Amino acid sequence: MHRRSILRFAGASAALLGLPELGWCRQAWSLDPFSLGVASGSPTSDSIVLWTRLGTPALEAAGLTAKPVAVTWQLAHDAQFSRLVASGEVQATAGLGHSVHAEVSGLEPARAYFYRFMTGTTVSATGRTRTLAAPGADVKRLRLAYASCQQWGAGFYSAYRHMLAENLDFVLFLGDYIYEYPASRPPEVRPTTGGWITTLEGYRSRYALHKSDPDLQAIHAACPWIVTWDDHEVQNDYAATNEGLSGTPVEDFMARRRAAYQSFYENMPVTRAGFDRLLSGQADQVRVYGSVAFGRLATLYTLDNRQHRDLQACSPNQRPGSARVDPTKCESFNQPHRTLLGNAQERWLEQQFASARGQWNLLGQQTLFGRRNFSTTGAQLLRNDGWDGYPAARRRLTDSMQQTRLKNPVILGGDIHENWVGHVLSDYHNPDCEALGVEFCGTSITSLSSSTSAQLTKQLEVNPHFIFADAASRGYGVVELTPTQLTTTLRAVKDAKDPKSDVFTLAKFAVEPGRAAVEPA
Ligand SMILES: [Fe+2]
Structure with a gap:
């Protein structure tokens, strides 16, 4: 799934960030780590919170319940993620239930975006989100x-x-x-x-x-x-x-x-x-x-x-x-x-x-x-x-x-x-x-x-x-x-x-x- 975009992203990520200790490209999951889904929320006119949390069965199967896991997020203009707007990496830690909160700012007002997460070779479902209108904007509906x-x-x-x-x-x-x-x-x-x-x-x-x-x-x-x-x-x-x-x-x-x-x-x-x-x-x-x-x-x-x-x-x-x-x-x-x-x-x-x-x-x-x-x-x-x-x-x-x-x-x-x-x-x-x-x-x-x-x-x-x-x-x-x-x-x-x-x-x-x-x- 999305293999080409993953590979393309892998190059960019490695060059920009270096590989983390538990580099996502090295981790193969036997169970889906994104079994709890994805979400977005707390929108403003220029920011949004992207959320996921890694599922316990997948962490257990991978022997990672007590370890941090590197999760990459992407935000794009399109559902194919060919026009990336922002991306980053979060360490999902056991101390916070392996939750991921990416607080993305600098976005355009009243605009729809697509987002997803990746860890190892696994890609999450794609979410759709939207920023609020600019302060003072003439919102019709x-x-x-x-x-x-x-x-x-x-x-x-x-x-x-x-x-x-x-x-x-x-x-x-x-x-x-x-x-x-x-x-x-x-x-x-x-x-x-x-x-x-x-x-x-x-x-x-x-x-x-x-x-x-x-x-x-x-x-x-x-x-x-x-x-x-x-x-x-x-x-x-x-x-x-x-x-x-x-x-x-x-x-x-x-x-x-x-x-x-x-x-x-x-x-x-x-x-x-x-x-x-x-x-x-x-x-x-x-x-x-x-x-x-x-x-x-x-x-x-x-x-x-x-x-x-x-x-x-x-x-x-x-x-x-x-x-x-x-x-x-x-x-x-x-x-x-x-x-x-x-x-x-x-x-x-x-x-x-x-x-x-x-x-x-x-x-x-x-x-x-x-x-x-x-x-x-x-x-x-x-x-x-x-x-x-x-x-x-x-x-x-x-x-x-x-x-x-x-x-x-x-x-x-x-x-x-x-x-x-x-x-x-x-x-x-x-x-x-x-x-x-x-x-x-x-x-x-x-x-x-x-x-x-x-x-x-x-x-x-x-x-x-x-x-x-x-x-x-x-x-x-x-x-x-x-x-x-x-x-x-x-x-x-x-x-x-x-x-x-x-x-x-x-x-x-x-x-x-x-x-x-x-x-x-
Ligand atoms: Fe109630």
């Missing part, structure tokens, strides 16, 4: 899919196979890429090997299990991803430095969190900068939140509401984790200092809002933003793990949208394994108050919801700022933006337990700029 919650044992990734046909500029992943436990409702559709995970090796294996899926590999290879995380990348319902609620408690939760954070880095196409202090043993914290601009058309703020939050309020029996709480019976619920994003991220976001230039302002964050009262009898019952459990923090965010006159806010979320569509209110206690923007909280790729359709119908009645809710469907949303309209199409697979499942359009919505109103389209 943007198409993205948002997705979350892909529990391995709960179903197959047919949703991603259909996502391939959506002609996307990028995928926005909003958390729960892995789960630290097997599917909560057995029998599993496919077995989660490794059971409960708490260690670096465990997290690495769980990511490798997910990355073995051909549909997930294909959508990673098709376009860049912009990613954040939620709780299950570490542990169910964890809150900053507080252990969550799943499995046997570990002796040292912060060691578990460090392992999980490192493994996230190893398995995602993200830049080293946000993880550098963690990876060099200098800090427990990492930087996941950030923003990217799509010319003047839109800005996307990707948030992290797990790492910096206060503990959930009034979970029963002093246990950690989420619960449905009556806020009138919970003294700490409304405390003004309680934060979901942490003070630094809150300040950063407010500054971002103050300098926002985009026609649309997208917030990619973990969970449902608007108030969802679970009680349909006139009482209040709110989930304390999401924004509902941090009402002062939500109010600060909507206040800062109002004060900065943020144009056309659109909040995207995940986590709850249900589709919810509605209006962002300046005051969720006052249904007649001004709507500031719109919200699309997306369903899961596979993970199950515990709500019934009848329950959601009743909940919509008592939460009228939402116009649509669906618990039955697995899938993703596609957002298409132009300067004059936003449309969101909710796509659902017929049966996530069927690896060949078809997809259908569950609902479609439109938003016009200047009007904080979402309507069926």
Whole structure:
């Protein structure tokens, strides 16, 4: 495969770089080292991260599990790699799970590129990626899919196979890429090997299990991803430095969190900068939140509401984790200092809002933003793990949208394994108050919801700022933006337990700029 280009490249590489200790041209692999696929992500107008990670079976067969392996990457204008743009060599080390992150800069804006990796005589699959438009550019159209919650044992990734046909500029992943436990409702559709995970090796294996899926590999290879995380990348319902609620408690939760954070880095196409202090043993914290601009058309703020939050309020029996709480019976619920994003991220976001230039302002964050009262009898019952459990923090965010006159806010979320569509209110206690923007909280790729359709119908009645809710469907949303309209199409697979499942359009919505109103389209 690609023999001529490999040989041509071999000459250039040897001349430029000299042969590394484990020179790729000397290593013949008996198993495919690129069995976990390729990916790109964290795009800017002039840079992109190219990712791969060498598979453990191939490393074991080659006797290289503890050794560094030289991996060459190439970026080109064409799929044949005849017009090379950049190339380089990375040592994939055991210390970083034999992951490869090539952070390529100096690229042209709004341009498609092809990339691949090589080690020994083996060439990876070819990925396709794209840089963002230049700052201030007049972008006419943007198409993205948002997705979350892909529990391995709960179903197959047919949703991603259909996502391939959506002609996307990028995928926005909003958390729960892995789960630290097997599917909560057995029998599993496919077995989660490794059971409960708490260690670096465990997290690495769980990511490798997910990355073995051909549909997930294909959508990673098709376009860049912009990613954040939620709780299950570490542990169910964890809150900053507080252990969550799943499995046997570990002796040292912060060691578990460090392992999980490192493994996230190893398995995602993200830049080293946000993880550098963690990876060099200098800090427990990492930087996941950030923003990217799509010319003047839109800005996307990707948030992290797990790492910096206060503990959930009034979970029963002093246990950690989420619960449905009556806020009138919970003294700490409304405390003004309680934060979901942490003070630094809150300040950063407010500054971002103050300098926002985009026609649309997208917030990619973990969970449902608007108030969802679970009680349909006139009482209040709110989930304390999401924004509902941090009402002062939500109010600060909507206040800062109002004060900065943020144009056309659109909040995207995940986590709850249900589709919810509605209006962002300046005051969720006052249904007649001004709507500031719109919200699309997306369903899961596979993970199950515990709500019934009848329950959601009743909940919509008592939460009228939402116009649509669906618990039955697995899938993703596609957002298409132009300067004059936003449309969101909710796509659902017929049966996530069927690896060949078809997809259908569950609902479609439109938003016009200047009007904080979402309507069926
Ligand atoms: Fe989830």
